Amino acid sequence: MGIRNKNKTGELKVKSKTENLSEIRDFVSTYALQAGIPMTTVENIILAVDEACTNIIKHAYKLSAEGEIIIKIEYDDEKFMVTIIDYGKSFEPDRVPLPDLQKYYREHRVGGLGMYLMKSLMDDVTYTSIPGKYNQVLLLKNIRSG
Amino acid sequence: MAEFSTSIKEKGEVSIINLKGFLDAHTAPTLENNFMQLINSNKFKIVVNFEDLSYISSAGLGVFMAYIESIRDNKGDIKFTNMSDKVFNIFDLLGFPLLYEIYKYEEEAIKKFFGS
Numbered sequence: 001m002g003i004r005n006k007n008k009t010g011e012l013k014v015k016s017k018t019e020n021l022s023e024i025r026d027f028v029s030t031y032a033l034q035a036g037i038p039m040t041t042v043e044n045i046i047l048a049v050d051e052a053c054t055n056i057i058k059h060a061y062k063l064s065a066e067g068e069i070i071i072k073i074e075y076d077d078e079k080f081m082v083t084i085i086d087y088g089k090s091f092e093p094d095r096v097p098l099p100d101l102q103k104y105y106r107e108h109r110v111g112g113l114g115m116y117l118m119k120s121l122m123d124d125v126t127y128t129s130i131p132g133k134y135n136q137v138l139l140l141k142n143i144r145s146g
Numbered sequence: 147m148a149e150f151s152t153s154i155k156e157k158g159e160v161s162i163i164n165l166k167g168f169l170d171a172h173t174a175p176t177l178e179n180n181f182m183q184l185i186n187s188n189k190f191k192i193v194v195n196f197e198d199l200s201y202i203s204s205a206g207l208g209v210f211m212a213y214i215e216s217i218r219d220n221k222g223d224i225k226f227t228n229m230s231d232k233v234f235n236i237f238d239l240l241g242f243p244l245l246y247e248i249y250k251y252e253e254e255a256i257k258k259f260f261g262s
Contacts, residue, residue: 021171040232043232050170050171054171058171113204113207113208
């Protein structure tokens with residue numbers, strides 16, 4: 001049986017500061033639990049969104065706290081979708097390979113781990129970049145209810 | 147704001163870092179400082195106890211990667227203990243068990259530093 005209330009969409013707008021990550025996680029958690037998603041999956045979605053926003057803060061806005069991050073959630077009985085928008089430097093996800101941990105370890109590179117986690121934890125991760133305008137990442141998780 | 151704290155205790159030659167709360171990109175610098183402190187005081191035998199850690203993101207895992215090399219170069223190691231399934235799964239997904247020793251209990255990890 002599907003949830004029939006109207007709060008199936010939500011939006012949060014925050015500044016690009018790492019201290020806002022906990023607010024972002026709480027926001028995602030509220031909606032994911034409301035959607036009736038099992039706890040383990042909720043935790044995976046929260047982590048994926050955290051990783052996406054951390055990447056935006058570090059790479060799109062280069063740790064400037066003045067950028068804006070918009071997180072939109074939309075869900076129904078079949079899928080839980082999180083769209084994250086920023087207005088920073090565009091990102092070319094094709095250039096991020098799956099991490100070779102040994103190599104990362106030698107080179108002290110950690111940035112690609114977040115991307116790998118997002119792709120592992122979600123069913124689909126889609127980047128759209130309009131250079132000079134905005135970047136959008138769509139995180140999709142298929143859910144089953146009823 | 148996410149709550150995160152660490153405490154360090156010494157058991158003989160081994161330093162144990164206890165993690166508590168949420169380890170993310172915001173709180174990771176606290177743990178980085180702990181590692182820098184230990185390295186600066188020539189303490190290279192380190193056990194990290196995850197018992198009270200509720201959450202970790204890749205920014206937290208990155209801290210362990212950042213210091214492991216200099217610690218091993220000094221005949222030390224970072225060993226992990228008391229991970230919840232949730233936290234272990236993230237380490238596992240990223241292949242950490244191949245590069246780091248993970249034990250169920252703190253005592254076990256401490257003993258491993260002395261070859262038993």
